[in-house]
Amino acid sequence: xxxxxxxxxxxxxxxxxxxxxTYLSLGFLMKPPGMHPWGTSTALVIFRNQLxxxxxxxxxxxxxxxxxxxxxxxxxxxxxLGEREGVPLSALNSSDAAADxxxxxxxxxxxxxxxxxxxxxxxxxxxxxxTATTLKVFTRSGLPRLTMxxxxxxxxxxxxxxxxxxxxxxxxxxxxxxxxxxxxxxxAVRDWLxxxxxxxxxxxxxxxxxxxxxxxxxxxxxxxxARVLFGPLPEALAPDGAPSVISLDLGCFSLDSVRPYLDRGxxxxxxxxxxxxxxxxxxxxGILLTFQEAPEAP
Numbered sequence: 215x216x217x218x219x220x221x222x223x224x225x226x227x228x229x230x231x232x233x234x235x236t237y238l239s240l241g242f243l244m245k246p247p248g249m250h251p252w253g254t255s256t257a258l259v260i261f262r263n264q265l266x267x268x269x270x271x272x273x274x275x276x277x278x279x280x281x282x283x284x285x286x287x288x289x290x291x292x293x294x295l296g297e298r299e300g301v302p303l304s305a306l307n308s309s310d311a312a313a314d315x316x317x318x319x320x321x322x323x324x325x326x327x328x329x330x331x332x333x334x335x336x337x338x339x340x341x342x343x344x345t346a347t348t349l350k351v352f353t354r355s356g357l358p359r360l361t362m363x364x365x366x367x368x369x370x371x372x373x374x375x376x377x378x379x380x381x382x383x384x385x386x387x388x389x390x391x392x393x394x395x396x397x398x399x400x401x402a403v404r405d406w407l408x409x410x411x412x413x414x415x416x417x418x419x420x421x422x423x424x425x426x427x428x429x430x431x432x433x434x435x436x437x438x439x440a441r442v443l444f445g446p447l448p449e450a451l452a453p454d455g456a457p458s459v460i461s462l463d464l465g466c467f468s469l470d471s472v473r474p475y476l477d478r479g480x481x482x483x484x485x486x487x488x489x490x491x492x493x494x495x496x497x498x499x500g501i502l503l504t505f506q507e508a509p510e511a512p
Contacts, residue, residue, distance in 0.1 A: 218314050218411060219429025220388050221307035221365050222265035223459045225499040226295045230255050230270030233499050237268065240503075241383025241475040245375075251331050252288040253277040260378045261387035262511070263307055263370075263429060266462065268499060271295070282327030282351040285361075294359060299500030300452065301459035303361040304391070306410070307429055308350075311366040315350045318364075323409045326351040329363075335372050345372045354406045359458035360393070362410060384471035385464045386510040390424070390431040392443065392461035392502075397436050399457045407432055429511060433463075444502060445486050450495045451502065460501055463489070465508030472505045 227233040230247060234257040238244055242259045249255050250269075253276030259266035269291060271277075277288030287303075294302035308314045315325050329349040336342055346368035353361050367373055395403045400422070407425040408416050415426040421442045422435040433443070437455075440447050444461065452460050466472055469490055476483050482494045489506040492498060 217310070217428045218306040218308055218318075218364060219427045220264065220391055220432070221305040221429070222267045223301045223304040223391050223462060224267050224269045224291070225300070225462070225501060226269045226291050226302055227299050227499040228270065228295065230257060230268055230272075233257075233268050233497075236479075236497050237266070239475065239479045240481070241472065242266070242381050242385065243378050245378055248333075249273065250287070251276065251333070252280045252286070254288050254291050259381070259385075260374055261385070262374065262379065264387045265305075265373075266388075266464075267305075280329050280331060282329050282349070285326040285351050285353065287329065287349075287351075290358075290361065298452075298454065300359075301501060302359045303363065304459060305349075305365040306362055306427070308348075308364040308366045311348045311350045311364045314364045317412075318352055318410055321409045321412070323352055324354070326353050337372075343369070343372055345369050352410065354402075354409075356402060357406055357457055359456050360403065360406060382471070383475055383505075384467040385505065386467065387465055388430045388462060389465040389506060389508050390433050390463040391459050392433040392435060392440075392463060393457060394437060394440065394447075394452050394455075394460040395434055395457040396455055400434060400436070403434055403457050407434070443486065443489075444491045444493075444504070445484050447502075448493055448495050451500070461504055462501060463504045463506065465510070466505045467507070467510075469505060469507055 253273040255270045255272030257268045332346045348366040350364040421439040425432040492503040
């Protein structure tokens with residue numbers, strides 16, 4: 215099994231400013247919006263070794279920049295966002311992107327290419343510095359919305375600022391992320407996830423299967439089986455049925471810290487198996503969001 219863990223599925227939205235305000239109203243702290251060098255705009259919720267990232271199209275003139283072989287990060291976001299909001303690719307936390315690439319390729323995976331980038335920052339004390347990030351892009355034919363990339367942050371100290379990580383709603387990171395896949399598509403998804411994380415990471419469940427990562431679980435369900443975890447799925451959620459991430463499942467210290475934000479913001483939600491399931495797909499960027507009480511990962 216590789217060390218790759220769930221870092222940040224990218225929630226791609228058409229109106230970044232509006233969706234950012236929605237997430238702020240849920241009790242998250244968020245840094246001011248920024249820009250990727252390949253033209254996508256970004257707004258972050260920061261956790262330890264994970265992010266909740268909202269992404270939009272910021273500058274179309276840059277979308278062909280920073281290619282990874284034939285893969286264009288900005289164009290990938292633009293294309294799949296043109297069909298619907300949601301998650302069309304996900305970042306996997308890596309402490310050694312080259313080693314993780316070698317492990318994935320050895321299990322039959324494909325690395326489309328590598329992206330190296332950074333951005334200039336100024337520390338709180340006024341000292342200039344620069345981030346450094348390596349991405350290794352993994353693609354699988356037939357599963358374009360499950361494109362993944364190993365993300366090695368060489369300067370995580372320039373990303374994880376404690377003052378942005380103590381969220382009023384008590385959320386502290388992803389326990390899991392849930393993938394919707396029809397029964398006919400699940401063998402391909404199973405093969406792809408075990409290629410990324412190792413066959414020993416797989417566990418069958420009563421509602422589908424899950425794959426353990428270096429940080430959090432991938433859960434894979436059909437639309438019918440998803441009722442066990444979420445209740446009935448909204449019709450607007452992934453209506454095309456393409457295998458894709460449909461829910462980000464957050465751990466928090468107490469559900470009582472979350473409920474006031476849901477009530478104040480008039481969010482539609484239900485409680486299922488001890489989790490608060492937010493179902494207003496249009497407000498959340500084409501996904502569900504869940505909260506469950508869980509200890510913070512080390």
